[in-house]
Amino acid sequence: MIMELIPTPSQTIGPFFHICLTPQTDLGDLTGERIRLVCRILDGDGTPVNDAMIEVWQAGAAGEYGRFGRLCTNEDGVCVFETAKPGRVAAQAPHVNVQIFARGLLKQLFTRIYFEGEPSNLNDPILALVPEDRRGTLMARPNAEDSSVWNFEIRLCADSETVFFDV
Amino acid sequence: MSQNTYRRHAPGDQPPYLYKQYASTVRRAPSKPLIFLPHTLSETSGPIFRPSAIGETDHDLTRQHAGEPQGERIIVTGRVLDDNGRAVPNALIEIWQTNAAGRYRHAKDNHQAPLDPNFTGAGRAVTDENGIYRFVTIKPGAYPWKNHHNAWRPAHIHFSLFGPAFCTRLITQMYFPGDPLIPFDPVLQSIPDEKGRQRLVAKFDLDTTQPDWALGYQFNIVLRGREATPFEK
Numbered sequence: 274m275i276m277e278l279i280p281t282p283s284q285t286i287g288p289f290f291h292i293c294l295t296p297q298t299d300l301g302d303l304t305g306e307r308i309r310l311v312c313r314i315l316d317g318d319g320t321p322v323n324d325a326m327i328e329v330w331q332a333g334a335a336g337e338y339g340r341f342g343r344l345c346t347n348e349d350g351v352c353v354f355e356t357a358k359p360g361r362v363a364a365q366a367p368h369v370n371v372q373i374f375a376r377g378l379l380k381q382l383f384t385r386i387y388f389e390g391e392p393s394n395l396n397d398p399i400l401a402l403v404p405e406d407r408r409g410t411l412m413a414r415p416n417a418e419d420s421s422v423w424n425f426e427i428r429l430c431a432d433s434e435t436v437f438f439d440v
Numbered sequence: 441m442s443q444n445t446y447r448r449h450a451p452g453d454q455p456p457y458l459y460k461q462y463a464s465t466v467r468r469a470p471s472k473p474l475i476f477l478p479h480t481l482s483e484t485s486g487p488i489f490r491p492s493a494i495g496e497t498d499h500d501l502t503r504q505h506a507g508e509p510q511g512e513r514i515i516v517t518g519r520v521l522d523d524n525g526r527a528v529p530n531a532l533i534e535i536w537q538t539n540a541a542g543r544y545r546h547a548k549d550n551h552q553a554p555l556d557p558n559f560t561g562a563g564r565a566v567t568d569e570n571g572i573y574r575f576v577t578i579k580p581g582a583y584p585w586k587n588h589h590n591a592w593r594p595a596h597i598h599f600s601l602f603g604p605a606f607c608t609r610l611i612t613q614m615y616f617p618g619d620p621l622i623p624f625d626p627v628l629q630s631i632p633d634e635k636g637r638q639r640l641v642a643k644f645d646l647d648t649t650q651p652d653w654a655l656g657y658q659f660n661i662v663l664r665g666r667e668a669t670p671f672e673k
């Protein structure tokens with residue numbers, strides 16, 4: 274017989290996690306198309322969130338899991354991962370799985386980073402669940418001067434807020 | 441994909457995103473409903489940590505400096521289980537806390553309380569094959585914060601856990617039994633169910649307590665488990 278227990282509740286990471294949760298900038302095996310993923314978080318007032326931790330988990334170029342990274346945001350609300358563009362995972366378009374922890378978040382937020390212009394986005398089963406007018410919030414966009422740099426903006430608590438998932 | 445997915449949280453088990461008494465949630469909580477994400481390999485896989493990555497004194501916060509830290513020495517131990525009651529081995533647990541005076545060794549902590557040169561306040565452990573972990577540390581202090589007039593956080597230890605999957609990730613806080621600040625703390629009180637709040641309060645345990653040396657506390661942690669398959673039932 275299976276005993277069902279109730280999961281332990283989440284609590285905020287608070288503002289002082291840096292003393293313990295060490296950063297991991299580089300996602301390990303960088304085989305494939307090298308990219309820099311620039312993530313920036315803004316709160317409901319458009320103020321940079323300078324005390325968040327972002328964790329990313331993605332597949333390699335061949336779609337095999339997994340590479341893990343985590344960073345805290347700087348005073349501009351920014352952190353930069355050194356990684357390689359993920360491949361497709363079964364029917365899913367290339368994407369990076371994201372969890373966000375911060376003071377003021379009693380539990381983590383889950384989102385995904387897709388790559389703008391990727392043809393397989395049109396057939397991605399998860400993007401298909403997102404209302405069309407909000408899909409753009411899940412797209413990283415290439416930097417105009419350097420296409421190996423992808424920018425992803427996370428908006429909390431706003432009309433234009435990023436899509437967050439119930440995982 | 442049903443047989444490999446993780447069980448969803450029941451209403452009331454977890455705090456909401458928006459809890460106005462905790463002021464920082466107001467400009468950070470999502471304002472739109474979350475979109476239900478069926479679990480795929482992206483959520484059911486996750487990073488694997490090896491016990492070899494853990495240093496000899498990582499679990500003992502009283503032995504990370506030349507001298508011993510000030511404060512009441514404690515042992516904090518427990519089991520990490522999934523919600524099917526099965527042990528979770530090889531779970532990475534990271535903890536952080538204030539020193540005995542209620543001060544973090546952090547550049548942005550400006551509480552007027554002394555730092556302790558013999559205390560960093562960070563620890564690391566990996567659960568064994570039975571899901572058991574053990575830390576030795578000192579009891580953290582309460583500290584003031586700016587949430588409301590005369591706001592004080594009860595003594596707590598921050599816990600970060602990686603279970604087997606990206607979706608089993610958990611960050612929480614452990615509190616101490618009998619702390620008079622608990623009823624006034626909006627962070628803990630944000631959890632709707634009283635039983636849920638109780639799950640974050642460690643239990644004093646005389647069997648864990650070591651004579652002439654340290655008080656013992658038990659703190660068990662339950663991560664999400666896989667949904668039962670018809671075969672298992």
Ligand SMILES: [Fe+2]
Nearest residue numbers: 287593596598
């Ligand atoms: Fe804290």
